[in-house]
Amino acid sequence: MHAASQYSLITLFKNLVHRGIRISRNHSTLERTTNTKLAMSKQYLGLDVAPADTAFGLMANFAADDHPKKVSLLAGAYRDEQGNPWVLPSVREAKKRLSEATHEYLGIAGSPGFVKLAKELIFGPISSKLQGNAASIQTVSGTGANHVAATFLAKHLRPSQVFIPSPTWINHKSIWQMAGVPIVEYPYYSSSTKEIDMDGMLHSLEQAKPNDVVIVQACAHNPTGVDLSPAQWKQVAELVQRKKLFTVFDSAYQGFATGDVDGDAWAVRHFAEAVLASETHPGFCVAQSFSKNFGLYGERVGALHLVVPQSLSAEGAQSELSLIARAEYSNPPRYGASIVEAVLGDQALRLQWKADLDTMSSRIHRMRNMLRQKLEDETGQDWSHVGKQIGMFSYTGLTAMHVVRLREEYHIYLLPSGRVSICGLNESNIDYVAQAIGQVLRES
Numbered sequence: 001m002h003a004a005s006q007y008s009l010i011t012l013f014k015n016l017v018h019r020g021i022r023i024s025r026n027h028s029t030l031e032r033t034t035n036t037k038l039a040m041s042k043q044y045l046g047l048d049v050a051p052a053d054t055a056f057g058l059m060a061n062f063a064a065d066d067h068p069k070k071v072s073l074l075a076g077a078y079r080d081e082q083g084n085p086w087v088l089p090s091v092r093e094a095k096k097r098l099s100e101a102t103h104e105y106l107g108i109a110g111s112p113g114f115v116k117l118a119k120e121l122i123f124g125p126i127s128s129k130l131q132g133n134a135a136s137i138q139t140v141s142g143t144g145a146n147h148v149a150a151t152f153l154a155k156h157l158r159p160s161q162v163f164i165p166s167p168t169w170i171n172h173k174s175i176w177q178m179a180g181v182p183i184v185e186y187p188y189y190s191s192s193t194k195e196i197d198m199d200g201m202l203h204s205l206e207q208a209k210p211n212d213v214v215i216v217q218a219c220a221h222n223p224t225g226v227d228l229s230p231a232q233w234k235q236v237a238e239l240v241q242r243k244k245l246f247t248v249f250d251s252a253y254q255g256f257a258t259g260d261v262d263g264d265a266w267a268v269r270h271f272a273e274a275v276l277a278s279e280t281h282p283g284f285c286v287a288q289s290f291s292k293n294f295g296l297y298g299e300r301v302g303a304l305h306l307v308v309p310q311s312l313s314a315e316g317a318q319s320e321l322s323l324i325a326r327a328e329y330s331n332p333p334r335y336g337a338s339i340v341e342a343v344l345g346d347q348a349l350r351l352q353w354k355a356d357l358d359t360m361s362s363r364i365h366r367m368r369n370m371l372r373q374k375l376e377d378e379t380g381q382d383w384s385h386v387g388k389q390i391g392m393f394s395y396t397g398l399t400a401m402h403v404v405r406l407r408e409e410y411h412i413y414l415l416p417s418g419r420v421s422i423c424g425l426n427e428s429n430i431d432y433v434a435q436a437i438g439q440v441l442r443e444s
C-alpha cells in the first residue's frame with residue numbers, strides 16, 4: 001500500500017475509534033463500514049437523523065416485546081376491560097347506516113353538516129350567536145387543527161411568541177416550531193404540590209405582548225390530568241383580554257373530564273362570551289379532536305373554529321383557512337366525519353354516544369381509584385394525586401429511572417415523564433402494575 005494512503009488509513013482508523021465506531025480487522029468489512037460512515041457524514045441537505053418519536057418508538061418496542069405479562073400504559077387510546085381497543089356501539093351503528101357511503105371528495109372546508117354539529121358540540125347554546133363571527137373548517141383531526149391554526153396565526157396575527165404549558169402534549173412544541181414562532185414554556189404544573197402552578201402561570205403570561213398566542217388545553221390536560229378550576233379560568237380570561245393575547249384552546253378530550261360534554265366545554269364557552277362582547281379582543285380558536293371521544297383515532301376527524309369579536313367579520317379568515325387547507329391536503333378525510341355526523345345528527349345515536357362516553361370515563365375513573373388504593377397499600381405513601389387527577393392520564397411522579405426499571409424488569413411501559421394512560425389498566429393487570437411500582441420505589 002502507498003505510504004500516503006497508508007497514513008490516511010491510519011488517521012481514518014484513529015478518527016473512527018475516536019468517534020466510537022467499531023473496526024473490524026477484516027479490510028473489506030472496514031471498507032464497507034468506512035464507506036457507510038463517510039456516506040452518513042454527507043447527509044442529504046445536511047439533514048441529521050432525528051431521534052425517533054418517544055411515544056411511537058416505545059409503542060413499537062411494546063409490540064415487539066413477547067413477555068406474557070407486558071402492560072402498555074403508553075397511548076392515550078381507550079382500552080376495554082380485556083385490554084382491547086373498543087368500537088363504540090354508537091359508532092358501530094352509524095357505520096351500518098353508512099354502508100353505502102360515497103367516496104367522492106369533500107369540499108375544501110369539509111362537510112358542512114359535520115362542521116355545524118362539531119361547532120354546536122363545543123359551543124353549545126352560544127353557537128347560534130356565532131353566525132358571522134366564527135370561521136370553521138373540518139381538519140385532519142386535532143393535530144391538523146392545531147397545525148392549521150399555527151399556520152394561519154403565524155402568517156396573519158404574527159405573534160412575537162407562543163406560550164405553551166409546561167408540561168404539555170409533545171406535539172404543541174413541534175407544531176409551533178414548524179410555524180417558526182419562538183416558543184415560551186409557561187409553568188403549568190407544580191411537581192411539589194402536584195397542582196396547578198397558578199402564580200407561575202400568571203406571572204409568565206404577564207410577560208406576553210399584544211397578539212402573542214397562548215395555548216391551553218380545554219379539559220383533561222395531557223399529560224398531567226390537572227385542569228384549571230372555573231375561578232382560575234376566569235383569571236386567565238381576564239389576563240388574556242387585558243393583554244390582548246390570542247388563546248388557542250386544544251380540545252382533545254371533551255367528555256373525559258367530567259363525563260359530560262357540556263361541563264367539559266365550560267372554559268371554551270366562557271372565553272367565547274368574553275371575545276364576542278369585546279371590541280378589542282384579538283379573538284381565540286378551538287382545535288377540536290374527535291379521536292378519543294368517538295374512538296376514531298385512525299380516521300382523523302377534527303375541526304378548527306376561530307372566533308372574532310361581534311364588531312368584526314370572520315369571512316376573510318374563513319377564506320384564508322380554506323386556502324391553507326387546499327395547499328396542505330386539498331380536503332379532509334370523509335369517512336370518520338360522516339360517522340360523527342351520523343351520530344351527532346340523530347337523537348337516539350347521540351344518546352347512545354353519551355352512554356358510550358360514560359362507559360369509557362367511568363371505567364377509567366374506577367381504575368384510577370383502584371390504582372391509588374393499591375399504590376397506597378403497596379407503598380404506605382400518599383397517592384391521592386392519582387385519585388384527584390382527571391381524564392385518561394395520571395402524572396404519577398415516577399422518575400425517568402423508575403420508568404426504565406419498570407420497562408426493563410417488569411415489561412410495563414409508560415412515558416419517561418412518568419405519565420400513565422389509565423386506559424391500559426384492567427382487573428387482570430392492576431395488581432401486577434402496583435406491585436412492580438412498589439418494588440421499584442422500595443429499591444430506589
Ligand SMILES: Cc1ncc(COP(=O)(O)O)c(C=O)c1O
Nearest residue numbers: 141142143169222250252289291
Ligand atoms: C392535548 C392533545 N391535543 C391534540 C391531540 C391530537 O390528537 P389527534 O390528532 O389524534 O386528534 C392529542 C392526542 O393525543 C392530545 O393529547
